[in-house]
Amino acid sequence: MSSVTTPIDELLRGSLDHCVKCTICETQCPVSNVTPLFPGPKYAGPQAERYRVSDEPSVEWSVDYCSGCGICSMSCPQGVKIAEINAQARHKLKVQKGIPLRDRIITRPTWLGRAGTPVAPLANFTLGFRPLRVLGEKTLGVHRNGPAPKFAGRRFSRWARSHAAPATGRKIVYFHGCGTEYYEPWEGQKVVEILEHNGFRVEVPKQDCCGLPLQSSGLFDDARKVVLRLARALAPHVRDDPDTIIVGNATSCTLMLKREAREILDLENDPDLALVAERTYDICELLLELHDRGELKTDFKPVNERVAYHAPCQQQGHYIGKPALELLALIPELEVSEMNARCCGIAGTYGLKAEKYDIAMAVGADLFSQVRDSGADTVACDSETCRWQITHGTGRSSVHPIDFLHRAYGL
Amino acid sequence: MTTLSTDVLVIGGGATGAGVAWDAALRGFDVVLVDRGDLAEGTSGRFHGLVHSGGRYAVKDPKAAEECIAENRILRRIAADCIEDIGGFFVTTPWDDPAYADRFKDGCQATGVDCEEIDPALSLREEPRLNPDISRVFRVPDANIDVWKTVWAMAHGAQDRGARVLPYHAAVAFRRDGDRVTGARVRGARTGEEIDVEARVTVNASGAWAGRVADLAGIEGVRVLPGRGIMIAMNHRLVNTCVNRCQMPTDGDILVPIRTVCVIGTTDEHTGDPDDHTVRESEVDAMLDDGEKLVPGFRQARALRVWTGVRPLFEDAKASDTSTRDVTRAHALLDHDQRDGVTGFVTITGGKLTTFRLMAEETMNAVCRQLGEHRPCTTQTEPLPGSEQREHYRLGERLERKEEHLSGAQLICECEMVTRGKLEDAIRRRATTNLDDIRRLLRLGMGPCQGGFCIYRATGVLHGLDGLSAEQADAALQHFLQERWKGIWPILYGDQLRQARLDDWIFQGVLGVAHTPSSDGDRSAA
Numbered sequence: 001m002s003s004v005t006t007p008i009d010e011l012l013r014g015s016l017d018h019c020v021k022c023t024i025c026e027t028q029c030p031v032s033n034v035t036p037l038f039p040g041p042k043y044a045g046p047q048a049e050r051y052r053v054s055d056e057p058s059v060e061w062s063v064d065y066c067s068g069c070g071i072c073s074m075s076c077p078q079g080v081k082i083a084e085i086n087a088q089a090r091h092k093l094k095v096q097k098g099i100p101l102r103d104r105i106i107t108r109p110t111w112l113g114r115a116g117t118p119v120a121p122l123a124n125f126t127l128g129f130r131p132l133r134v135l136g137e138k139t140l141g142v143h144r145n146g147p148a149p150k151f152a153g154r155r156f157s158r159w160a161r162s163h164a165a166p167a168t169g170r171k172i173v174y175f176h177g178c179g180t181e182y183y184e185p186w187e188g189q190k191v192v193e194i195l196e197h198n199g200f201r202v203e204v205p206k207q208d209c210c211g212l213p214l215q216s217s218g219l220f221d222d223a224r225k226v227v228l229r230l231a232r233a234l235a236p237h238v239r240d241d242p243d244t245i246i247v248g249n250a251t252s253c254t255l256m257l258k259r260e261a262r263e264i265l266d267l268e269n270d271p272d273l274a275l276v277a278e279r280t281y282d283i284c285e286l287l288l289e290l291h292d293r294g295e296l297k298t299d300f301k302p303v304n305e306r307v308a309y310h311a312p313c314q315q316q317g318h319y320i321g322k323p324a325l326e327l328l329a330l331i332p333e334l335e336v337s338e339m340n341a342r343c344c345g346i347a348g349t350y351g352l353k354a355e356k357y358d359i360a361m362a363v364g365a366d367l368f369s370q371v372r373d374s375g376a377d378t379v380a381c382d383s384e385t386c387r388w389q390i391t392h393g394t395g396r397s398s399v400h401p402i403d404f405l406h407r408a409y410g411l
Numbered sequence: 412m413t414t415l416s417t418d419v420l421v422i423g424g425g426a427t428g429a430g431v432a433w434d435a436a437l438r439g440f441d442v443v444l445v446d447r448g449d450l451a452e453g454t455s456g457r458f459h460g461l462v463h464s465g466g467r468y469a470v471k472d473p474k475a476a477e478e479c480i481a482e483n484r485i486l487r488r489i490a491a492d493c494i495e496d497i498g499g500f501f502v503t504t505p506w507d508d509p510a511y512a513d514r515f516k517d518g519c520q521a522t523g524v525d526c527e528e529i530d531p532a533l534s535l536r537e538e539p540r541l542n543p544d545i546s547r548v549f550r551v552p553d554a555n556i557d558v559w560k561t562v563w564a565m566a567h568g569a570q571d572r573g574a575r576v577l578p579y580h581a582a583v584a585f586r587r588d589g590d591r592v593t594g595a596r597v598r599g600a601r602t603g604e605e606i607d608v609e610a611r612v613t614v615n616a617s618g619a620w621a622g623r624v625a626d627l628a629g630i631e632g633v634r635v636l637p638g639r640g641i642m643i644a645m646n647h648r649l650v651n652t653c654v655n656r657c658q659m660p661t662d663g664d665i666l667v668p669i670r671t672v673c674v675i676g677t678t679d680e681h682t683g684d685p686d687d688h689t690v691r692e693s694e695v696d697a698m699l700d701d702g703e704k705l706v707p708g709f710r711q712a713r714a715l716r717v718w719t720g721v722r723p724l725f726e727d728a729k730a731s732d733t734s735t736r737d738v739t740r741a742h743a744l745l746d747h748d749q750r751d752g753v754t755g756f757v758t759i760t761g762g763k764l765t766t767f768r769l770m771a772e773e774t775m776n777a778v779c780r781q782l783g784e785h786r787p788c789t790t791q792t793e794p795l796p797g798s799e800q801r802e803h804y805r806l807g808e809r810l811e812r813k814e815e816h817l818s819g820a821q822l823i824c825e826c827e828m829v830t831r832g833k834l835e836d837a838i839r840r841r842a843t844t845n846l847d848d849i850r851r852l853l854r855l856g857m858g859p860c861q862g863g864f865c866i867y868r869a870t871g872v873l874h875g876l877d878g879l880s881a882e883q884a885d886a887a888l889q890h891f892l893q894e895r896w897k898g899i900w901p902i903l904y905g906d907q908l909r910q911a912r913l914d915d916w917i918f919q920g921v922l923g924v925a926h927t928p929s930s931d932g933d934r935s936a937a
Binding site: 013014016017018019020021022036037039042043047048049050051052053054055056057059060061062078 | 810863
C-alpha cells in the first residue's frame with residue numbers, strides 16, 4: 001500500500017510513456033559512455049521508473065552516478081523528462097541512505113563564500129595545499145585534485161553598492177549568482193558595464209544561492225528553501241513593471257530559475273518563482289535578442305585572438321541555441337572555434353566528489369583534447385564550474401563569452 | 412504408443428488444474444497433468460491479476476465474498492512470493508449510486524471482508540492520479556498475483572513429488588470401461604505422438620472448455636457459457652493500489668496495478684466459442700472511458716496492450732440467455748458418479764482465480780470419496796515452492812537484482828529486465844523453442860516496446876543454445892511477433908502507435924523479417 005506521493009512525481013513520471021526505447025539518450029550520455037557505474041539514462045530513467053513505487057525503499061545506488069547534466073532530456077526526440085526522473089530517484093536514494101557531510105558542505109556556495117572571502121589568502125592556500133587536500137579527500141570525500149575555485153577576497157555586491165549607476169536608462173535586474181559574488185566578481189562588473197553601455201540601468205538586489213547544487217545532490221528540501229528565498233528576493237523588483245526582466249551570467253543558475261526548480265522540486269505553483277522564471281534571461285540570450293531587434297551597440301573593436309567556445313550542458317538546457325557563438329561572431333578578427341564535445345564532466349559539484357572525479361575527467365577528456373588541438377589560448381564558456389574544470393583539464397584560461405564583448409567594446 | 416499409469420489425470424493446466432495437481436501430489440497421489448497448450452495460457456493467464464478481497468461480491472453474492480476473503484488470506488500465506496500486497500480502494504465516483512457505499516460497508520461487515528472507510532483526501536495523497544471528485548473511499552486487502560509464477564510453482568512442487576506435467580498435450584479420446592472412465596489418450600502437439608494415460612480418476616479442469624472435454628468423455632449436458640472480457644494494460648502503474656468502483660459489479664470498474672503495468676478490466680459478453688479473442692473498437696473505447704472516470708487523463712496515458720479472457724460460467728437451470736454476469740460466478744463441482752452414474756471422472760469449472768485453491772481442495776475431496784480413501788488436504792498451510800520465506804513480492808526486485816550485477820549481466824529484455832542468464836536458464840528448463848512460453852515465465856517482451864528490442868536478441872540466444880536451424884529460429888521470431896501484434900493493433904493510438912512504427916522499421920525495415928526463409932511448422936507447438 002502506498003504512503004504519500006507528491007504530484008510532481010506523477011507529472012515527470014508520466015513522460016516515461018513517450019519512451020520508445022530508441023536509445024538515443026544512451027548514445028549521448030557523457031557519463032555512461034565512460035563508466036559502467038552508471039547504467040545510462042534510458043535504464044535509470046524511463047526504464048527503472050516503472051519499477052519504482054513511492055513508498056518502497058530505493059533499491060539502486062547507480063542512479064547516484066548520473067551527473068545531472070541533462071543531455072538526455074535535451075536529446076530525447078520523444079520528450080521524456082529523463083534527467084528529471086533521474087533527479088527524483090537520486091533524491092529518494094539520498095534521503096534514504098543519508099546525505100554525506102561533504103554533500104551538505106560543497107552544495108552551499110553561500111556558506112563557503114562567506115567563510116572564505118574574509119580569509120581568502122588563507123582559504124586559497126588551504127585549497128591549494130596538497131597535504132590538506134589529501135586530508136580533505138580522506139575525511140570528506142572531496143577529491144584532492146578537484147577543481148576548487150579561488151576566493152576573490154572581495155564580493156561583487158560590495159562593488160555594486162559603491163558603483164555609480166546611471167540615473168536614467170531602462171531598468172534591468174541583475175542576478176549574479178554565487179560564482180560572481182565570491183569567486184569572479186570581475187565577471188559581474190563586466191556584465192554591468194556592458195548593460196550600461198547598451199543603455200540599461202542595472203539594479204542588483206540583495207540575493208543568495210539558487211539552490212542548484214543542493215538540488216543536483218538530491219537535497220531537495222534544502223534546495224526548495226533556498227530557491228524560494230531567492231525568488232522572494234527577486235520577484236518584488238520585477239512585479240510592478242511587465243517590461244522589467246532579470247538577467248544572469250551563471251547559465252546553470254538561470255536555468256534553475258527558469259525551469260529546473262519548478263519541474264524537479266515541485267514548485268510549479270509558487271507565484272513568485274513563476275514570475276521570476278518567466279522574466280529570467282541568460283545574458284547571451286538577452287544580448288542576442290537585442291541585436292536581433294537592432295538595439296545592441298555594435299561598436300566592437302577588433303580582437304585579434306583565437307578562442308575555443310564550449311556550450312555547457314546547462315546552457316543547452318535553456319533551449320535557446322548557442323547565442324554566445326553568434327555574439328562572438330560580431331567581434332571583428334576574433335577567430336572562434338566551436339568545440340564539438342558533449343560535456344566537460346564537472347556537472348556542478350559532481351567532479352569534485354572523490355568517487356566521481358575520475359569519471360568527470362574521463363567525460364571531459366574529449367573536450368580537453370579538442371581545446372588543446374584548437375590552438376586557442378582561451379576558452380569561452382557560459383558556466384563558471386565548467387570553466388574551472390576546463391582550465392583544470394587543459395591548463396588554458398577560461399572566461400565567460402561576455403569577456404570578449406567587454407574587451408571589444410573597449411570598456 | 413507410450414503408456415502411463417497414474418492415480419489422477421488432470422486435464423487442464425490453468426490455476427485450477429495445476430492447483431488440483433499440487434493438492435493431489437501433497438496428498439500423496441501420483442499425478443499426470445496435461446494441457447492442450449502451455450500452462451496458464453488460457454483463462455488463468457488472461458485476467459487482470461487481482462486477488463479479490465471479497466468486496467466486489469459483498470453485496471451481490473455474500474458467499475463468494477466469504478470465499479474470497481478466506482482464500483485471499485490463505486494465498487498471502489502459501490503463495491507469498493507470487494503476491495504483491497498492493498491493497499485496494501473501493502471508491503464512489505460521481506457516476507456511482509451514493510447509496511451503494513453504505514450497503515457495501517454493511518456487506519463487508521456481514522461477510523467478514525476487512526474494510527475501513529478512509530478520508531478521500533488521504534486516498535488522494537496516496538494515489539494522486541485518482542479522480543479528485545470521489546466522495547467515499549474504503550480500504551480493503553486486495554492483492555495482485557503473478558499467475559504464471561503461481562501455476563509453475565504448483566507444477567514444480569507436484570513434479571518434485573513425482574507428478575508428470577505435460578503441456579502441449581491435448582486429450583483426444585477417453586478410456587472407458589463401461590460406466591468407468593479409466594483415463595485418456597493425449598496427443599503431443601509438437602511430436603504428434605500419442606500417450607495412453609491410465610488413471611484411477613480423471614479430473615476435467617478445463618474451465619471454459621469443460622463442456623467440450625465432458626462431451627469427449629461421453630458425458631452430456633455439461634454446459635459452460637464462455638463470458639468474454641477485455642482487459643487493457645497501461646504502460647506503467649498509474650496507481651499503486653488496486654482501485655475498484657464502489658457500485659454493483661459492472662464493466663471497466665477495476666484498475667489493478669500488477670508488476671510494471673496496471674490493468675483495467677473488464678467487459679462481460681457471452682460468446683459461443685471459448686477461443687474467440689475478438690476485440691471490438693467500441694469495447695476499447697468504453698474501457699478507456701471507464702478508466703477516465705477512475706483516473707482523469709487515462710486516455711492520454713499509454714495503453715500497452717489489450718487482450719481477452721473467457722470466464723467459465725457454469726449454466727444452471729435458471730440461467731438467463733444474454734448477460735453472463737448474472738450466471739453463477741460460484742464454481743461448480745460435478746461428481747459424475749452422483750450426477751451421471753459414471754465413476755472415475757470429476758469436472759470442476761466456473762469460479763474465479765481467487766478461489767482456485769478452494770476449488771482444487773473440493774475437487775480432490777470428491778476424488779478421495781470416489782477412491783474411498785481419506786487423505787486430508789494440506790494446501791491451505793503448505794507454502795508453494797519459492798514462497799517458503801513468506802515474503803511478498805516487491806516491484807523493485809528485478810531492479811535490485813540487476814544493480815548487483817550492473818555491468819556483468821547482459822539485459823536481453825530491457826523493459827522487463829530479463830537478463831541473458833535468466834533467458835538461457837528458462838530455455839533450457841522448458842526445453843522449448845516457443846518464445847511465448849518463455850514470455851510467460853519471464854515476462855520477456857511484455858514491456859513498452861512489446862518485443863521490439865528484445866525478441867531479435869532472444870531469437871539469437873535461442874538459436875545459439877538450441878541448435879535450431881536458421882529457418883526455425885526465424886519462425887520462432889515471426890510467431891512471437893504475430894502473437895504480440897494481436898494485442899497491439901486494437902489500441903494503435905498515441906505513444907503505442909509511435910512504438911509500433913519504430914518496431915515495424917526495425918523488423919520490416921532493418922531486419923526484413925517478412926522475407927526471411929522460415930519453416931512453416933506450427934510454432935505454438937513446442
